[in-house]
Amino acid sequence: MHMDSATVMVQGVRDEIAAPVDAREAQRERILAAAMRCFARSGFHKASMQDICADAGMSAGNLYRYFRSKEAIIAAIAEADRVRNAAVFEILERTEDPVRGLACLARAFLRDMHGRDAPALCTEIIAESLRNPEMRAMFERNINEAHAACAAALRRGIERGFVDAGIDVDVTVRLLMALGDGIIAHRPMADFMTDDRVDTALDTLLERFLRPPAAARAATAVKAYTGNADTLPSLQPTPSA
Amino acid sequence: MHMDSATVMVQGVRDEIAAPVDAREAQRERILAAAMRCFARSGFHKASMQDICADAGMSAGNLYRYFRSKEAIIAAIAEADRVRNAAVFEILERTEDPVRGLACLARAFLRDMHGRDAPALCTEIIAESLRNPEMRAMFERNINEAHAACAAALRRGIERGFVDAGIDVDVTVRLLMALGDGIIAHRPMADFMTDDRVDTALDTLLERFLRPPAAARAATAVKAYTGNADTLPSLQPTPSA
DNA sequence: CTGGAGTGAATGAACGTTCACTCTCATGCA
DNA sequence: TGCATGAGAGTGAACGTTCATTCACTCCAG
Numbered sequence: 365m366h367m368d369s370a371t372v373m374v375q376g377v378r379d380e381i382a383a384p385v386d387a388r389e390a391q392r393e394r395i396l397a398a399a400m401r402c403f404a405r406s407g408f409h410k411a412s413m414q415d416i417c418a419d420a421g422m423s424a425g426n427l428y429r430y431f432r433s434k435e436a437i438i439a440a441i442a443e444a445d446r447v448r449n450a451a452v453f454e455i456l457e458r459t460e461d462p463v464r465g466l467a468c469l470a471r472a473f474l475r476d477m478h479g480r481d482a483p484a485l486c487t488e489i490i491a492e493s494l495r496n497p498e499m500r501a502m503f504e505r506n507i508n509e510a511h512a513a514c515a516a517a518l519r520r521g522i523e524r525g526f527v528d529a530g531i532d533v534d535v536t537v538r539l540l541m542a543l544g545d546g547i548i549a550h551r552p553m554a555d556f557m558t559d560d561r562v563d564t565a566l567d568t569l570l571e572r573f574l575r576p577p578a579a580a581r582a583a584t585a586v587k588a589y590t591g592n593a594d595t596l597p598s599l600q601p602t603p604s605a
Numbered sequence: 606m607h608m609d610s611a612t613v614m615v616q617g618v619r620d621e622i623a624a625p626v627d628a629r630e631a632q633r634e635r636i637l638a639a640a641m642r643c644f645a646r647s648g649f650h651k652a653s654m655q656d657i658c659a660d661a662g663m664s665a666g667n668l669y670r671y672f673r674s675k676e677a678i679i680a681a682i683a684e685a686d687r688v689r690n691a692a693v694f695e696i697l698e699r700t701e702d703p704v705r706g707l708a709c710l711a712r713a714f715l716r717d718m719h720g721r722d723a724p725a726l727c728t729e730i731i732a733e734s735l736r737n738p739e740m741r742a743m744f745e746r747n748i749n750e751a752h753a754a755c756a757a758a759l760r761r762g763i764e765r766g767f768v769d770a771g772i773d774v775d776v777t778v779r780l781l782m783a784l785g786d787g788i789i790a791h792r793p794m795a796d797f798m799t800d801d802r803v804d805t806a807l808d809t810l811l812e813r814f815l816r817p818p819a820a821a822r823a824a825t826a827v828k829a830y831t832g833n834a835d836t837l838p839s840l841q842p843t844p845s846a
Numbered sequence: 847c848t849g850g851a852g853t854g855a856a857t858g859a860a861c862g863t864t865c866a867c868t869c870t871c872a873t874g875c876a
Numbered sequence: 877t878g879c880a881t882g883a884g885a886g887t888g889a890a891c892g893t894t895c896a897t898t899c900a901c902t903c904c905a906g
Binding site for chain 1: 645646647648649650651724725728729731732733734735736741744745748772773775776777779780782783784785786787788790791792793794795797798802803805806807809810813814819
């Protein structure tokens with residue numbers, strides 16, 4: 365935080381300090397990568413600082429020059445998770461039809477959460493959030509951002525006739541998030557949950573759950589979704605980029 | 606295990622040995638209850654045996670007379686969880702329409718998983734299953750039982766026209782389980798997720814996701830679901846009970 | 847020669863587990 | 877009845893280990 369604003373303020377002499385700052389940041393990220401592997405392998409509390417040091421190829425004393433404590437490392441990981449997630453949720457703002465947007469987002473989310481480490485880490489963060497108040501505050505901030513983005517998209521979709529006006533938007537959004545986190549946790553334990561089968565089923569679920577019922581759709585002037593489930597959503601051109 | 610079969614074999618003289626065996630079992634359950642509180646509060650690895658002893662009102666030495674190790678306590682808790690879950694999934698076998706059966710099951714499941722401890726414990730078990738192979742084996746046995754029950758119910762429902770024949774049964778089942786576990790984890794962090802709002806949304810989701818599409822339904826001779834979402838499923842009379 | 851990068855042994859606390867011990871009480875024997 | 881016996885319930889200090897964290901130290905570039 366301090367680093368970031370300092371960097372901006374001295375941008376004119378960036379060359380003088382960029383090297384050391386970047387080196388420091390690179391070391392921090394090396395430690396974070398090692399910590400994520402260890403935490404995914406053993407959990408926050410069973411993984412020891414010695415494990416992280418060994419994985420990062422670094423002595424304990426040196427590691428403590430970059431992170432004040434184990435808690436600080438955990439917090440940094442949760443924050444990195446938040447930033448990465450926030451990026452994924454921007455898909456919704458660039459998509460006209462929120463149902464297709466959610467399907468696209470789900471694909472991106474599930475692709476991001478592949479591998480051995482990501483699911484274990486994600487689930488560990490949630491489990492820890494249910495007991496550690498500081499972790500919970502962090503996770504809630506994360507999830508409230510995502511919730512706001514999804515809810516706004518759904519309400520926009522309702523106005524434009526893409527989405528059933530009868531749904532309970534807040535509960536629906538949280539149900540979909542719960543589904544996402546649940547899939548992340550369950551997928552590594554079921555080898556038949558391949559990407560394409562899950563994608564197809566999720567498409568069907570989203571289309572049927574969120575679309576206005578046929579009767580209501582017929583009565584609506586706005587033409588709602590009529591394409592097939594395999595088409596990617598048509599992205600709106602983004603004015604700023 | 607040994608105790609159980611022994612008890613059966615000497616049932617004629619049960620009075621002589623019933624008292625000590627029951628006392629032992631009562632102590633074991635007292636320890637398990639304490640351990641569940643501690644594990645829910647701090648997680649499997651951060652909760653210490655001293656914490657559990659204090660919560661159970663018992664010395665460390667005595668506790669080890671009832672459980673060989675901390676791992677053994679964790680295993681016993683996971684097993685108890687499995688047994689309790691298996692009971693809930695029997696609802697499906699007593700219900701003609703699996704969509705209503707799943708809605709009913711979801712209600713029972715969410716009611717069971719209330720309180721402060723149950724969600725934290727359930728999530729902790731899943732998180733631990735993603736790294737500890739022994740815990741994973743136990744959890745997979747648990748979930749495969751449930752999966753089989755759900756999948757059988759859905760296939761039966763497809764034959765009878767209650768459920769869309771086009772769904773991917775295995776993936777759909779696992780998606781619904783993921784949704785359930787996700788709700789358990791998310792609900793404590795969102796106070797608007799009240800029982801009735803979640804139940805209503807889940808009813809809608811299940812009805813729309815699983816029912817045959819309107820076109821297919823009209824072409825089917827079997828009359829599918831036509832009741833409203835608030836009605837409880839009509840339970841079939843169970844021949845054995 | 848100064849200051850940041852990096853080391854690794856040392857520290858005290860806390861961990862899971864063990865063990866020598868006491869207490870209680872039903873039973874066997876006088 | 878009165879007493880010795882021993883098995884099971886329960887205790888809590890002690891064990892060796894591992895933990896997160898610290899610190900006196902070396903190294904090296906500028």
